[in-house]
Amino acid sequence: MKxxxxxxxxxxxxxxxxxxxxxxxxxxxxxxxxxxxxxxTAAGLFDVSxxxxxxxxxxxxxxxxxxxxxxxxxxxxxxMVQYTALMTAKGTYVDDMLVYCxxxxxxLLVVNAANTDxxxxxxxxxxxxxxxxLDNPSDRYSQLALQGxxxxxxxxxxxxxxxxxxxxxxxxxxxxxxxxxxxxRTGYTGEDGFEIYTLDPEPGAIWDAVIxxxxxxxxxxxxxxxxxxxxxxxKLPLYGNDIDDTTTPLEADFKWIVKFKKGEFLGRDVxxxxxxxxxxRKLVGFELVDRGIARPHYPVYVSGAETGHVASGTFSxxxxxxxxxxxxxxxxxxxxxxxxxxxxDKRVRAKVVPTPFYKRDY
Amino acid sequence: MTTGIKNIIWEDNGMYPNNFHYxxxxxxxxxxxxxxxxxxxxxxxxxxxxxVYIELPAVGKHLxxxxxxxxxxxxxxxxxxxxxxxxxxxxxxxxxxxxxEAVNQDPYSKGWIIRLKMKNKGDLQALMSAADYExxxxxxxx
Numbered sequence: 001m002k003x004x005x006x007x008x009x010x011x012x013x014x015x016x017x018x019x020x021x022x023x024x025x026x027x028x029x030x031x032x033x034x035x036x037x038x039x040x041t042a043a044g045l046f047d048v049s050x051x052x053x054x055x056x057x058x059x060x061x062x063x064x065x066x067x068x069x070x071x072x073x074x075x076x077x078x079x080m081v082q083y084t085a086l087m088t089a090k091g092t093y094v095d096d097m098l099v100y101c102x103x104x105x106x107x108l109l110v111v112n113a114a115n116t117d118x119x120x121x122x123x124x125x126x127x128x129x130x131x132x133x134l135d136n137p138s139d140r141y142s143q144l145a146l147q148g149x150x151x152x153x154x155x156x157x158x159x160x161x162x163x164x165x166x167x168x169x170x171x172x173x174x175x176x177x178x179x180x181x182x183x184x185r186t187g188y189t190g191e192d193g194f195e196i197y198t199l200d201p202e203p204g205a206i207w208d209a210v211i212x213x214x215x216x217x218x219x220x221x222x223x224x225x226x227x228x229x230x231x232x233x234x235k236l237p238l239y240g241n242d243i244d245d246t247t248t249p250l251e252a253d254f255k256w257i258v259k260f261k262k263g264e265f266l267g268r269d270v271x272x273x274x275x276x277x278x279x280x281r282k283l284v285g286f287e288l289v290d291r292g293i294a295r296p297h298y299p300v301y302v303s304g305a306e307t308g309h310v311a312s313g314t315f316s317x318x319x320x321x322x323x324x325x326x327x328x329x330x331x332x333x334x335x336x337x338x339x340x341x342x343x344x345d346k347r348v349r350a351k352v353v354p355t356p357f358y359k360r361d362y
Numbered sequence: 363m364t365t366g367i368k369n370i371i372w373e374d375n376g377m378y379p380n381n382f383h384y385x386x387x388x389x390x391x392x393x394x395x396x397x398x399x400x401x402x403x404x405x406x407x408x409x410x411x412x413x414v415y416i417e418l419p420a421v422g423k424h425l426x427x428x429x430x431x432x433x434x435x436x437x438x439x440x441x442x443x444x445x446x447x448x449x450x451x452x453x454x455x456x457x458x459x460x461x462x463e464a465v466n467q468d469p470y471s472k473g474w475i476i477r478l479k480m481k482n483k484g485d486l487q488a489l490m491s492a493a494d495y496e497x498x499x500x501x502x503x504x
Contacts, residue, residue: 016411032437033412223412225438293415293435315414315437344433 004049005142014028015094015219016305021114023050028200029093032225036317037198039189039230040358041186042218043148045210048188052116052138053197054109056121060130061105066267068126069099070249072259076101081184084257085249086111091274093235093243093252095119100171108182110143112239132263142203146210147193147230150362152215155194158209159183163194177206179340188227190234190358199336212261232312232323233358234283240310241296242283245282250274252283281327283311283354290324290348302332310341314356323357326350375495379470382496383486385446390470391489393480398447400431401474402465405499410436410468413465418454419476425449427485431476434465447485449478 001024010017015026027049029035056064076115079308080101086094086109092114095115099110110118120136127134146155152163161174161183171184180196184278196206211221228238237243243252248271250258258271288294294313299306313324332339335354340347378384387407390481401437407413417432425431427447434441454476458464465473490498 027438028411031412033414229437289413292417293440295440313437317412317437320414 002050005201006047006049006144006207008315009204010047010221015221018224019025020050020224025050025114025344026221028223028225029221030231032223033317035220035222035226036229038220039148039191039226040318041148043146043150043154043193043268044189044215044220044222044226045207045214046145046147046222047207048195049142049144050113050304051143051209052111052113052119052136054111054120055135055137056107056109056132058105058132060132061107064127064130064132065099065107066262066265067130068123069248070258070265070271071099072262073099073101074262078103079170079172081171081186083169087253087266088245091264091270092245093239093247093249094122094245095239096237096243100182100184101134106345111116113157115239129193140199142200144206144210145193146196147187147189147191148219149192149218149360150214151193154214154217154219157213157332160167162341163356177209179203179206188236189230190236190356191360192362210276221333226317229314229317231316233316233318233356235325235356237283247327248274248279251279266355279330281329282333283325284333284352286324286326286339286350287353288341288348288350292343292346292348293322294343294348294350295340296342300326300328301340301342301347302329312332318358328352377396378492380492382470382492383446383489384403384492385444385489386498387444389443389446391446391486393486396480396483397450398478398480399474399477400446400476401469402434403454404469404496407466407469407473410434410439410441412437413462416458416462416465416475418456418458419451419452421454423451425451427479443475445478446479446489447478449480451476452479453477
């Protein structure tokens with residue numbers, strides 16, 4: 001099993017460890033609910049070093065990113081970050097990803113841990129005549145996410161990156177605890193916060209320093225368990241649950257990442273057609289009306305007929321109810337629409353609700 | 363990991379009350395006359411993590427040995443609870459509807475799940491003592 005460079009830090013804190021896509025990762029420390037609430041009210045520190053990092057460099061770097069992504073990377077100047085998809089020719093997701101413009105000829109793609117190898121092979125296969133260099137140095141990267149309203153006072157004392165003026169979805173190079181890092185104002189929780197990337201071979205001291213600095217602010221280390229509940233409340237999609245190579249960004253309610261006017265990209269013709277003809281299903285948020293917890297893969301019934309399954313579903317630690325995401329037939333996606341979910345031998349009532357379930361108020 | 367009331371009540375007996383009976387599925391049974399109180403063990407609650415919902419059976423329901431009592435939902439998983447003995451449900455712990463966390467904080471006392479009127483006290487002979495259960499757990503963790 002692969003270990004991140006913070007493995008000893010997690011074990012020292014008594015984390016429950018699990019295998020996650022080949023990585024030995026912390027699933028929880030003090031408990032998912034405590035960690036979730038700490039991140040919502042103060043701050044949380046996550047080891048996300050399992051994420052993949054792919055470098056696209058050279059003269060055609062921008063043209064290549066434009067080819068594989070539906071969002072418009074031409075809008076990025078160095079220091080800007082963009083959420084987008086890695087597209088199939090069918091207009092569906094190979095993955096979702098962040099594109100960091102570090103230099104006009106250097107783009108960093110941050111992809112899901114479960115997909116890193118698949119994505120890199122796919123990207124290499126798209127290279128064609130583009131004058132680019134491709135590299136997958138994921139194993140050399142470590143990545144932490146510091147999320148929550150207290151992120152700036154916790155991180156600022158140990159970095160020369162001036163955090164407060166940084167805009168959302170921007171990044172800067174600088175030192176954190178004396179170690180060279182790339183710091184971006186991004187995250188996967190719905191909170192303000194930062195993600196810190198480093199190639200330092202021994203970054204463990206950064207973890208300990210953030211934990212120490214964060215203690216008086218109420219920071220807790222957060223495992224993969226609460227990472228999932230946090231991202232779901234903010235309606236941030238999870239590849240494999242909410243999006244995959246059978247779903248398009250239009251169906252997933254991510255039309256805003258599809259910039260038809262930018263010119264050619266993989267899958268564009270399919271998406272143009274789908275946009276004109278209209279989608280037949282859409283990813284929407286739901287909550288259970290009856291008691292219970294709807295989890296991924298549970299069957300979904302609209303007017304008594306099975307139409308699919310729950311994409312994401314969990315108990316929301318913030319709202320204390322069962323929330324989730326589901327693809328429903330178009331026409332059945334209006335807020336308030338009731339449908340049923342099969343939970344073991346019962347069918348319970350659910351209804352479509354507005355999303356995101358959680359939006360920060362600061 | 364011992365916490366709260368459980369630790370105070372059973373501190374002399376270690377992690378698992380000596381006078382209880384245990385199953386391989388990590389349920390416990392406390393017997394008083396022909397009434398059996400059933401819950402899940404400290405090991406089980408620790409593995410589940412934060413418990414947020416317990417599906418309880420109706421009073422009057424008859425349960426056979428190893429029949430499903432109901433399900434326990436934690437944030438991250440759902441797990442079934444099986445009846446260690448046969449009998450009729452005489453009480454369900456409806457307090458758990460409002461405070462499911464009692465299963466985590468106090469699994470042997472406030473976190474009880476159901477009381478059964480036992481049909482066959484002989485069912486208890488198939489269950490483990492505290493010492494045997496602790497040995498069983500060592501085997502699981504090895």
